[in-house]
Amino acid sequence: MATPSLATPLALSLLHLLLVFLCHSSASPNPRLSNRTPRFPARSSLTTPQLLTQQQQHQQYRYETRYFEQQLDHFSFADLPTFRQRYLINTEYWAGPARMGPIFFYCGNEGEIQWFAANTGFVWEIAPRFGAMVVFPEHRYYGESMPYGSIDEAYKNATTLAHLTAEQALADFAILITDLKKNLSAEACPVVLFGGSYGGMLAAWMRLKYPHIAIGALASSAPVLQFEDIVPPETFYDIVSNSFRRESTSCFNTIRESWGILESEGQKNDGLLQLTKTFRLCRKLGSMDDLYNWLESAYSYLAMVNYPYPANFMMPLPGDPIKEVCRKIDNCPNGTSVLDRLFAGVSVYYNYTGEFDCFQLDDDPHGLDGWNWQACTEMVMPMSTKQDSMFPASDYNYTSYQLDCWNSFRVKPRPKWITTEFGGHDFKTALKMFGSNIIFSNGLLDPWSGGSVLDDVSDSIVALVTEKGAHHLDLRAVTAEDPDWLLEQRESEIKLIRGWLHDYYDKKQAFFAM
Amino acid sequence: MATPSLATPLALSLLHLLLVFLCHSSASPNPRLSNRTPRFPARSSLTTPQLLTQQQQHQQYRYETRYFEQQLDHFSFADLPTFRQRYLINTEYWAGPARMGPIFFYCGNEGEIQWFAANTGFVWEIAPRFGAMVVFPEHRYYGESMPYGSIDEAYKNATTLAHLTAEQALADFAILITDLKKNLSAEACPVVLFGGSYGGMLAAWMRLKYPHIAIGALASSAPVLQFEDIVPPETFYDIVSNSFRRESTSCFNTIRESWGILESEGQKNDGLLQLTKTFRLCRKLGSMDDLYNWLESAYSYLAMVNYPYPANFMMPLPGDPIKEVCRKIDNCPNGTSVLDRLFAGVSVYYNYTGEFDCFQLDDDPHGLDGWNWQACTEMVMPMSTKQDSMFPASDYNYTSYQLDCWNSFRVKPRPKWITTEFGGHDFKTALKMFGSNIIFSNGLLDPWSGGSVLDDVSDSIVALVTEKGAHHLDLRAVTAEDPDWLLEQRESEIKLIRGWLHDYYDKKQAFFAM
16 A cells, blocks of 8 residues: 655645634634635646556547747846747647638646646547647646746746746747747637636636637636635635535534534644544644645545546546545444544545555645745735634635745735736626637536636626536546536537637638638 | 037937948948837937927926836736836816716826827817826836836846836736726726827727726827738838828939938048038038938938928927928029938928027937837837838848847847737737727828728727828827818717717616616
8 A cells, every 4th residue: 555645645735725723812713724825726846756647647638749948038128048838739630721720729727737638638529620739838837847947946936936927828828829820830720728727717818818819718617706805705615615515514514513623632732643643644743734734625626626427637536526525424433533534534535546544744835836926926816714614714814825925935925916917806897898709617516616707798708607517627528427517518618619710710701802 | 599409309310210321232332221110209218308398388288296106027026126107197177986987098108208298188188078087107217217216227238128118018007007096996987098109009009908907099100010021111111201202203302312422422531521511410420320310310200290280299390391391302492402402301300490500410329218129129110111212222131130139238129029919910800809999090191100000990999090190190289270180080089989988887887787
């Protein structure tokens, strides 16, 4: 039986969401969530070597790996080194420039690009039907697309990390597409953007900022409104919480009750040691925060990947994994302690295959990490928890958020920048008068759905919402177990994309006919 | 009689267009235009002290001068100093937040903002009719809006100039507007953008990039297509040339003939001294390039400001100034030499008031100057001259352009960046499917009109073209001599802007009614 490597649980942990017990004396004695922006599911580029599981290897699609030289700063002319951006490309089904074959372009997000390629079967599967080229570019500062030659150099400090921003990443994409098209004499070929999670935000923003480069975007599970006060800060954890409550009230109550018990245990003399045993940790628990973080990560990720069939997105999991977690928690023999029930539950998430003897917690939550940097600069998504959730109640506290970022990176967040640059406030009025061809697809089980666009904005900026979908389920490969509503959602997407393309070809023809 | 200060002719000179005689041995013996991007009319911030003429002082409108602290780099988190952006504001006629009074926002361009304010009477004059606030922000690195505390520090080298880019300027505007609105509880007040020349480009780009911040843009004389190979490189000088040809063939021929004569004179032993006398220069001519530049500047600016009534935009000039120049050239007594005719002609431009005894040429065309920097980084606008123009024929030569920039600033231009970032190729197809509410207004006399949008793109991205208009004439204050077509153009603009506002209020009301 293997010990889980740091790689596996780290990738899963919501580092930034560690349930920090802020020493607020008697005023708030309960464990509190930190204010950090939660993490999206992704393979961290820092958790190398990455071993793809067998299932993931099967999901690998055929592509060529190439590299493109990018400016580190597109918006200034400072004398900075360039870097090599990795991208995956497949032209096998491409109809070519003469027939204006489309280019399907996935906006790579915060992780290694081949992992996103492996988990975005939808794009690969529909490309042949469209005669489309497929391109998966990697996001700067992740995977192999490292400025300054190496991860260690790129992640050294705030100065080297300075250019890890969404706007720079979008400019990378814009330049890469322009160059690719030129080299293939494919200037007239329409580009359709795809993206899930943060990648979905990038896809939507790219359509808004670079309409001359891409004719439309499928933005799946993209919480573009999870900024400032646009949506209530408790939205995310309310959805997580409700996913458990919906499954089983007793399960929800057990989790809710557990925080106080954990806290009492932790305050005992040998508390940390006892908890190390209860949760079968490989090394002695260093602080309660690590444990809170580990548990909270499991709940949040379970809500995100609460897919209707067995999947191996973050971890190998059964279908409807929250149902399974709650079954374990609820069905323990009478007399089983709350913490033992909890352990049985989270083991579904961390150890469904039963291969691990013990668990290694991430104990460096403040480590220099790409998403943490992004959360500490632009991606400031206010988060809180309410009294009636299964988490300890906690207000959003920007002061401590900012302090945490300063301590971690010596950087000051710019919490209003994203909405200034990309909009968000009064989103509908702005986009009703502007823009077109964006699909915001969301599953309501996904805790990120609350920060996304759930209503149509206009005829061509539309929301596709599924009640039982989770985090960008629509982007995953077809399986035999796909429910009808999922098939229908994907068909709607295909139909809309086809419409954009027809519209584009019509306008092109009208232009040629002039 | 005063000697013209460096300030006056420098502001007028197309430094970058100096007619460099490239030593191409016998292959091209004629004087050649350099490849530099021509300058737009503007008061250079480097030509202080600026003495406003009496007329300009009359055109000053009432405003308060304020300052706003800006990040130097909006797109990275490098630890850089902030700077103070100057802006002019008038809220006298503003209908206020409760009535959603609009905000008229002029996108400051490459010069001191009060000069643009003084020369953009249209915005001031229509504001009361709309109950609009008026804001004129200064462009970073011009006027008082200097990073690093002073011009000398800001313009020291490529590192300090690095952040003088259009994207950073647009982000400055976006942040300033957002902050202003918040402080005035005016979040719901619609913003309408205005801009002329480079400022018009900024206005159009801002509407495209920040649709959530501004509901529409009047982009006057904005050559957004004057990049790469979108329009033929000879367009600009063809229009200048045709403005003279249209006025008088003999005038056109005299100018056309003059370059060869100048060259022969310059090659004589005492040629530079003789030419110094002929053109009444205050100091001995250092090189023929300086003279070519001085003449070419006059012709180009005359074409830009070929207004139908006396004006003092760059210089005090009569109405239809090219007509007057050609009258001088053509009507000299028989036997007057070509160069004496030429001098009589350009004196209309440089010395219409007759106040100057001698002329001081700019003899530092490579000086560190804001627009030169911009032309050497992003604003690479290919220019050439054809055989049948009144200028010596010259191809566009990017290699020498690049070399010139390297020698001037130690910077490498990115000639494809503007079209990647803002579009331009296939402009119509892209914008037919995206965007709204932009007016591209142009006068066909203006040499920049050839690089702008002269046909409607869609119902709401429209071109207003006047046959007899020059460089953003529509933005100037009303005068008693305004021809009917100009009054009609301005009324069309007002009607379109009113339409945008109504549309916005309708959508807002629909939203409130929900």
